[in-house]
Amino acid sequence: MNKLLLIAGGSTLVYGGIAILMGVLPGITLSQTPAGPGVKPLTAIEAEGRAVYVANGCSYCHTQQVRPLSQDKVFGRPSAPGDFAYQTPELLGSERTGPDLTNVGARQPSPVWQYIHLYNPRAVVPASIMPSFSWMFDVVDKAPAGVTPVPLPKAYAPAHGVVVPKREAQALLAYLLSLKQAPLPTAQAAAAPSGQPMAATGKPAHAPAVAAAPAGSAYDAAKGEQLFSANCSACHQATGEGVPEAFPPLKGNAAVNDADPTQHIRTVLYGLENVVVGGVKYESPMPEFGSMLSDDDIANIIDYERSSWGNHGKPVTAQQVAAERAKGK
Amino acid sequence: MEMATAHPSSAARRDDQALARVFSAYTICSVAWLLFATFIGIVLAYKFGAPDFGSGAWLTFGRLRPIHTNATFYGWASIALVGLAYYIAVRSCRTTLYSTRLAWVGLWLFNLAAIAGTIALDLGYSAGDLEYREWPWPIRLIFLAALGVTAWNLVATVARRTTDDIYLSNWYTMGGVLWTCIIAIVAILPWYQYGLGQVSVSGFYMHNAVGMWFTPLALGMFYYALPKLLNRPIYSYALGVFAFWTNLVFYPIIGAHHFLFSPLPWWLQTTAIVFSVAMLVPVLGGSANFLLTMRGRFGELRHSYPLAFILVGVIGYLVGSTQGTVEAFRSLQAVWHLTNFTVGHSHLTMYGFVTFAIWGGVYALLPAATDKYPGQIGLALHFWPALVGSFIYVISLSIGGTIQGLDWVRELPFIQSVVDMQPFYVWRGVGGSLMFLSHFAFAWNVWRMTFGHSARPMALVAAAEEAA
Helix, strand or coil, X not given: CHHHHHHHHHHHHHHHHHHHXXXXXXXXXXXXXXXXXXXXXXXXXXXXXXXXXXXXCHHHCCCCCCCCCHHHHHHCCCCCHHHHCCCCCCCCCCCCCCCCCCCHXXXXXXXXXXXXXXXXXXXXXXXXXXXXXXXHEEEECCCCCCCCCCCCCHHHCCCCCEEEECHHHHXXXXXXXXXXXXXXXXXXXXXXXXXXXXXXXXXXXCCCCCCCCCCCCCCCHHHHHHHHHHHCHHHHCCCCCCECCCECCCCCCHHHHCCCCHHHHHHHHHCECCEEECCEEECCCECCCCCCCCHHHHHHHHHHHHHCCCCCCCCCCHHHHHHHHHHCC | CHHHHHCCXXXXXXXHHHHHHHHHHHXXXXXXXXXXXXXXXXXXXXXXXXXXXXXXXXXXXXXHHHHHHHHHHHHHHHHHHHHHHHHHHHHHCCCCCCCHHHHHHHHHHHHHHHHHHHHHHHCCCCCCCCCCCCCCHHHHHHHHHHHHHHHHHHHHHHHCCCCCCCCHHHHHHHHHHHHHHHHHHHHHCCCCCCCHHHHHHHHHHHHHHHHHHHHHHHHHHHHHHHHHHHCCCCCCHHHHHHHHHHHHHHHHHCHHHHHCCCCCCHHHHHHHHHHHHHCHHHHHHHHHHHHHHCCCCHHHHHCCHHHHHHHHHHXXXXXXXXXXXXXXXXXXXXXXXXXXXXXXXXXXXXXHHHHHHHHHHHHHHHHHHHCCCCCHHHHHHHHHHHHXXXXXXXXXXXXXXXXXXXXXXXXXXXHHHHHHHHHHHHHHHHHHHHHHHHHHHHHHHHHHHHCCCCCCCCXXXXXXXXXX
């Protein structure tokens, strides 16, 4: 009996002790992490959307943790402990089959894009392997008053009727758009969150320091295409043709071909809403890229757009972008 | 088997038959879960190439994915390992099962939990992306009850042993069940699981549910089945005891390595990395012990599939665990974390180690309980596709995952990593299909070892100790 007590009882006691030290105590301490500045609880519909996100296992492919690594800076600033105060159940995730969603509400704020993408991701991202969530939408003959049908490209639209979001999709959209990182106070942003060293790469991973952008580098076509693909093609498409009634074309776009690049530069820097292009009104907002991209990157994107798909706008320089940025919104 | 010949009394025969029925029932249930879980795995693999296949709430990827993992963990591996643990406890303690009825109750509870959990997840009732504890908490309570019943029955069986010593296998199996009761309780209680607190508990849980449950039960089985098959004692009993205690102390500390570079405190992450390296001690000690027990007898692999399954399991343990240590380094984690490399790693360990170990144990011990044997062809049809399939699976995802991680490091547009994974997803599907097909051969073999027509009795290891 003594042997049994030692082996079964003793090891269980040891294990219980370690479980308290490594599981319970960190849990207790970290559960009390206060919310970071600007981190707010979810509204009722956002919380409902989060439940839809959980029920359908979105987090098996999408993380919600930005690491202090330079490859993660496209997803936002590094996650800080205070970001998770209202995140139960936690949705950090363990796989990135699709992109991180920590800051997707800022990166992709267009409800129209989100709805099209949820209905069928391939309608806006041809290479996507995300499932279609079409069951969260109704197909009706005519949209009820006050509801805008989802403007799907023809190839993805149902043969008859129009597509309108159900409650689930509306809630999910509200949650996705709520995913915006609260800016860190600058002093804290320069240091890493929770005193973490700034990762193995040694490069600072927070949003690029605008002022430090090397001025005057020449247009780099490969870089321009890459930046366009990462930041712009989800809406304007790799063909530059946009999505009819949803996102305006850049191909043949007046502002893109205008010899005066001011409007083009300002649109990329500060975003745009309710714009009329070629006689069509586009309601979905374009996000601002000024806080995410350097002058150099923006100049590369603009030059790529001005020289692709038969466009022939006059190229711009990083200095011109800097000048518009200096003027402010 | 020896018991039956040693004490041919009718009471002893009745006990043997009861034990054989329990062992058979656990194994048969586990086979059903294996077929189900891997079928779901195949559907999931297919969706990577055909994302519009099976689109609808009940077949969507995010619901099937936790169904696949939980059914594998709590349906297949848990039930099969508990069946083996009961048989090993009774035989190595030269006693009878404390309670046959409790064993049956446990089996019902395990199955009930897995069925209810599967249905709940498919209906969208999920506790969140808390890996391996997605089932809603009332269902996890059923699983905890199953564990409790099993712990009670197993410890009480060892308590009534007729041997003086407690054979090492039972250290691992009893420990595994008792520790997992603690893990399950820690995972359910909600008071310290808010926000970041829950992240730290997730790290603790997801690693311990694997390493303090499947690992000790599978290792316990090795310590019994290998000497049985080879008819020679384990190479070093002391080394086995040493590995037991080091595993106990090091393993529970490394969970946070699943959240490297996360906002968890840096000290927690660093401690996890340090102990991930320390895990080399029990892993190398344990593997060396098994391989040295087999020393000079590798030729017998030609005749003995049970031995071949166990050898693959031992190597899977060695390679998978060592890979885990290497993956925990920050420099490598910066590339591999969040990629498909991790999926390859989890299949190398749960399949190459745990699943092969279970198969070896079942083929080595179930015939001894039922006196019925699988055929050589059935064994070959199981072994080779499973082995080749898992190689294809793990290698393709390891290469693909590395490319995926390097795409990110090079800061290419994200969609490039999705495009670059496509050929590797196809190869994963090919490997997975072979693995899935081999499970039908396993089901056929289990049928022959239980209710079906037995093959000719075979010596488990041909010419066992003729040379010795």
